[in-house]
Amino acid sequence: MFSDFDFEVIVSALPFLWEGMMFSLGLTLLAMLGGIFLGTLLALMRLSPFKILSYPAGAYVNLIRSIPLILVIFWFYFLIPIAVKNISGNPYAAGIGPFYSALIAFTMFEAAYYCEIIRAGIQSVPRGQVHAAYALGLNYRQATTLVILPQAFRNMIPILLTTSIILFQDTSLVYVVGLTDFMGAASKIARRDGRLVELYLFAALIYFIICFTASYFVKRLQARYNVGRN
Amino acid sequence: MIEMKNVSKWYGSFQVLKNCSTRVKKGEVVVVCGPSGSGKSTLIKTVNALEPFQQGEITVEGISVGAPGTDLPKLRSRIGMVFQNFELFPHMKVVDNINLAQIKVLNRSSDEAHAKSMALLKRVGLEAHAQKHPGQLSGGQQQRVAIARGLAMDPIAMLFDEPTSALDPEMINEVLDVMTELAREGMTMMVVTHEMGFASRVAHRVIFMDQGEIVEDANKGDFFGKPRAERAQQFLSKILHH
Numbered sequence: 240m241f242s243d244f245d246f247e248v249i250v251s252a253l254p255f256l257w258e259g260m261m262f263s264l265g266l267t268l269l270a271m272l273g274g275i276f277l278g279t280l281l282a283l284m285r286l287s288p289f290k291i292l293s294y295p296a297g298a299y300v301n302l303i304r305s306i307p308l309i310l311v312i313f314w315f316y317f318l319i320p321i322a323v324k325n326i327s328g329n330p331y332a333a334g335i336g337p338f339y340s341a342l343i344a345f346t347m348f349e350a351a352y353y354c355e356i357i358r359a360g361i362q363s364v365p366r367g368q369v370h371a372a373y374a375l376g377l378n379y380r381q382a383t384t385l386v387i388l389p390q391a392f393r394n395m396i397p398i399l400l401t402t403s404i405i406l407f408q409d410t411s412l413v414y415v416v417g418l419t420d421f422m423g424a425a426s427k428i429a430r431r432d433g434r435l436v437e438l439y440l441f442a443a444l445i446y447f448i449i450c451f452t453a454s455y456f457v458k459r460l461q462a463r464y465n466v467g468r469n
Numbered sequence: 470m471i472e473m474k475n476v477s478k479w480y481g482s483f484q485v486l487k488n489c490s491t492r493v494k495k496g497e498v499v500v501v502c503g504p505s506g507s508g509k510s511t512l513i514k515t516v517n518a519l520e521p522f523q524q525g526e527i528t529v530e531g532i533s534v535g536a537p538g539t540d541l542p543k544l545r546s547r548i549g550m551v552f553q554n555f556e557l558f559p560h561m562k563v564v565d566n567i568n569l570a571q572i573k574v575l576n577r578s579s580d581e582a583h584a585k586s587m588a589l590l591k592r593v594g595l596e597a598h599a600q601k602h603p604g605q606l607s608g609g610q611q612q613r614v615a616i617a618r619g620l621a622m623d624p625i626a627m628l629f630d631e632p633t634s635a636l637d638p639e640m641i642n643e644v645l646d647v648m649t650e651l652a653r654e655g656m657t658m659m660v661v662t663h664e665m666g667f668a669s670r671v672a673h674r675v676i677f678m679d680q681g682e683i684v685e686d687a688n689k690g691d692f693f694g695k696p697r698a699e700r701a702q703q704f705l706s707k708i709l710h711h
């Protein structure tokens with residue numbers, strides 16, 4: 240099987256694959272930042288004593304978490320242009336393009352997962368810390384941003400990063416809306432040159448190296464935090 | 470200065486505070502004692518609205534704590550509070566713990582806040598530890614920082630919720646010394662504590678609570694001389710003769 244393994248194919252495809260990798264990493268990073276921001280808001284809403292905030296956030300999180308990611312990507316790609324047309328009343332209104340629709344889909348999807356992590360992180364901050372912040376005269380916003388969230392995020396960093404590693408793998412789903420990420424690039428070359436074994440093995444190897452290395456660093460980070468806490 | 474009238478509070482159907490009434494005058498030191506679960510901590514936390522209550526009225530310098538329109542952050546910023554578990558913010562340096570509310574709540578400049586913080590750290594004997602994180606300090610040191618953090622707001626009164634209960638015995642006195650000095654300077658203080666030595670030396674009045682009720686509210690001499698309530702007598706004999 241490996242007797243006719245052709246490394247040349249991979250070498251010549253490297254620039255194209257590199258472009259795909261930059262796309263994957265970029266999308267991961269943007270969706271992660273957006274997801275954590277939105278997830279934080281959702282978590283604060285879910286923890287709010289006001290039902291008008293906590294119920295919609297809870298419903299959103301439970302809905303999104305019950306739907307496959309690939310469906311969410313489809314929805315945003317096909318439904319957002321329709322929504323834009325209906326809202327603007329302009330039947331010729333342009334869509335936002337596959338990249339932004341995918342970015343929004345990933346952000347909204349990941350936000351639901353980040354929300355649950357961040358909610359647990361906020362709840363892990365002792366009640367006494369909240370009392371101490373309020374006793375000093377800080378208001379809700381100040382107590383949250385200056386005292387609670389910094390501690391919550393410190394506890395959450397390992398699991399947030401782990402979730403982001405999975406997000407990185409999931410970005411390969413963007414092929415369904417015609418975008419070319421790393422996986423898509425490998426797939427295109429593989430079919431063009433008829434070199435499925437080489438390209439898919441190479442893609443798997445690269446995913447493995449990146450994700451394994453990242454997981455390793457997350458573990459080290461976690462160990463360091465645990466030591467610091469005792 | 471602090472006035473409580475018929476304050477009652479329930480957790481579900483369980484009543485934790487029953488018609489509690491008392492007042493703390495300016496410059497007065499009031500010790501609140503009683504068996505655990507008697508509602509002392511809850512009572513003191515109603516004063517700055519960390520614990521809501523369902524019935525009665527509490528006023529601090531005439532401002533109603535329970536009224537819906539009260540600016541709670543402003544009210545709280547004028548009352549210092551020290552907790553059993555210190556509750557310093559672990560992600561900030563010691564000095565930043567003390568700076569934080571001065572800058573964010575009182576809008577002091579960072580230079581002004583820093584100078585105040587350092588002066589207070591010096592006062593509690595910890596200026597050398599300003600740049601450390603709370604986790605690097607002993608319990609007694611952390612509690613002194615917590616007192617400094619409360620004092621930085623130039624409070625009109627200080628609340629202490631079992632300030633020495635989480636401390637190793639050898640550290641209790643360093644905290645009580647700071648509190649004693651504070652009392653000598655005329656600070657209005659409400660102190661939940663089991664330290665009867667502190668109460669007999671420093672307090673003006675002692676409140677004894679049991680099962681959510683204020684059973685005895687007497688001048689120090691009367692309380693330690695001959696408490697009227699039987700439950701207070703039993704409590705005193707238990708903790709003074711161990």
